Amino acid sequence: MKKKKVLLMLAAYNEEENIERVCEEIITYNQKNNTSYDFLVINDGSTDKTGQILDEKGYNHVDLIHNLGIGGAIQTGYKYAKEKNYDIAVQYDGDGQHDIHYVQKIIDPIIHNDADFVIGSRFVENISKFKTSRKRRIGIKIISIFIKMACGFKGYDTTSGFRACNKEIIKDFARDYPIEYPEPITIVEVAKRKYRIKEVGVNMRERIGGKSSIHSWKEAYYMLNVCLSILIAGIRRYK
Amino acid sequence: MPKNLTLIVILFSLFLFILVLYLLRKGRIPVKYALIWLFFVVVIALVSIIPNLMENLANFLGFELLSNMILTLFIAILLLLTLIQTVMIAGQKKKTILLIQELSLLKKEMEEKK
Numbered sequence: 001m002k003k004k005k006v007l008l009m010l011a012a013y014n015e016e017e018n019i020e021r022v023c024e025e026i027i028t029y030n031q032k033n034n035t036s037y038d039f040l041v042i043n044d045g046s047t048d049k050t051g052q053i054l055d056e057k058g059y060n061h062v063d064l065i066h067n068l069g070i071g072g073a074i075q076t077g078y079k080y081a082k083e084k085n086y087d088i089a090v091q092y093d094g095d096g097q098h099d100i101h102y103v104q105k106i107i108d109p110i111i112h113n114d115a116d117f118v119i120g121s122r123f124v125e126n127i128s129k130f131k132t133s134r135k136r137r138i139g140i141k142i143i144s145i146f147i148k149m150a151c152g153f154k155g156y157d158t159t160s161g162f163r164a165c166n167k168e169i170i171k172d173f174a175r176d177y178p179i180e181y182p183e184p185i186t187i188v189e190v191a192k193r194k195y196r197i198k199e200v201g202v203n204m205r206e207r208i209g210g211k212s213s214i215h216s217w218k219e220a221y222y223m224l225n226v227c228l229s230i231l232i233a234g235i236r237r238y239k
Numbered sequence: 240m241p242k243n244l245t246l247i248v249i250l251f252s253l254f255l256f257i258l259v260l261y262l263l264r265k266g267r268i269p270v271k272y273a274l275i276w277l278f279f280v281v282v283i284a285l286v287s288i289i290p291n292l293m294e295n296l297a298n299f300l301g302f303e304l305l306s307n308m309i310l311t312l313f314i315a316i317l318l319l320l321t322l323i324q325t326v327m328i329a330g331q332k333k334k335t336i337l338l339i340q341e342l343s344l345l346k347k348e349m350e351e352k353k
Contacts (some may be wrong), residue, residue, distance in 0.1 A: 062347040064341050076340045083344070179336065 004087040004111055008039040008103065011070055012198055013095035016049040022096050023059045029100045038102060040080055041094065044073040072160075075177035082174040089173075090164040091154030098162045102202035115198035117190045119155065120162030125201025126198070139223060143184050146227045150234025151191035155199055159183045162202055166237045170196060181226050188233040244306070248287040251282045279316055279352075 001096040008026060013018050019041065026039050043051050045067030062076060074091060081089040088107050092098050102120060109115040122128040123140075128227050131137065144158045161183055167175070169190060178185040191197060259276045259353040262268045267353055286292060 062343050064339055064343045065346070068336055068339055071334045072340065075336075076343060079340060080344060179332075 003036075004107070005085065006035075006037050006088045006090065006103075006107060007077070007081045007084070007086040008037050008090045008092045009074060009081070009093040010039060010041045010092050010119070011044055011073040011077070012041050012046065012050055013044040013067065013073070014046045014050060015050045015094045016046070016053060017095055017223060018049055018096045019059075020053055020057060022083055022094055023057065025100050028029040029052055033104075035104070037090075038086075039092070039180075040077055040173075042073045042076050044068055044070075068195040069179065071177055071179040074182065075173060078170055078177065081170045086170065087167055088164055089170050091161055093161055097204055097206075099203040099205065102162070103164075105195060105200055105202065106162065109198045109200065110164055110166050116195035117197045118164045118167045119157060119160050119187070119189075119197065119199045120164075120202035120204075121155075121157035121160055121199045121204070122204050123156035124199055127201040128203045130204055130206045135233075139219070140222060143226055143230065145232040147184055150230050151188045153187060153191040153197055155187060155197070157199065158187055160204075162204070163191075181229050185233045188230055192234070192236075192238050245287050248309075252284040252287075256280045256284075260344055275320070 010019075010022065015022075023039065023041065026037060029035065030037055038060065040062065041054055043054055043061055043063045045064050054063075062080065064073060064076065070074075077090060077091075088110050089102055090106060092100075092103070099114070106118050106120050109118050122131050132140075140157065140159050144155050147158050148154050165223050172189075172193065173186070178189070187197065256277065259268070259273050259280070263270065263273050293308070297305045297308040300308065302311070
């Protein structure tokens, strides 16, 4: 079997403290395990030294000339993946939340053609010790219920940003990618396009220095927006 | 319609008309969008000039006060225009994102060739 070309896409916005460690981790992993994961850092218009670090270290990266937010930034990665003819694209966080050792597990179902879209999950197989706060878990549960309603797919970690997709989905995402709440919305889109989705257990680390200063009314408003967006995605028509 | 109200409406539409023309001359709005505004201005002016038309219409639609109908009409027009603008803004945002992505990727490619 021909070896599949794999691209890890890391969106980074003001990640000067993490980005070097995360990139080095990938490089070391490649050397130790004889894998050849390429990676692309998408510097989403950072205002700190992220861009400078990427230049100095010579990591493969693209500097967005203006901040786009996670959706627009990651879509740039998919466009790159499509252009460079990658077989599998993996979304991977630039802040060190995701564990490089689980990339293989995420792409395996695609390599063996068991799935087209794989979500790395904290809530299945009980691998991840870190399962986020109770409040968030409830939020994710509600989002999952809405996704089930919108497209019939029953997922657990539906806001996980650790995911892999095959060539066909790369093409779809390069053409059209949701700007708002991309994680849950893409699940609905992919499910409605009749792709096979699989959720596999992965380890996730607690974000170092991650702060949550969102007030509860803002959270409620966020939830309302996400749930509505999911329902809308459910009734939208897809080619 | 009371004489004073007619006068106010006509003066207002005249002001709006001149403003739109001014913006057109300065090249600040394209003709395509100016036409929508000019159309509304003309309709408002005409309607207020024709005697008894507004009163009868207000009566027919069940408005107790003529001014209520005019206000409602204006709000409806504004809501419609805002909706059109929301659609336009969303379209522009999409184009901006596309431009930023493609330009950034192009820049990357250029730098690699250096």
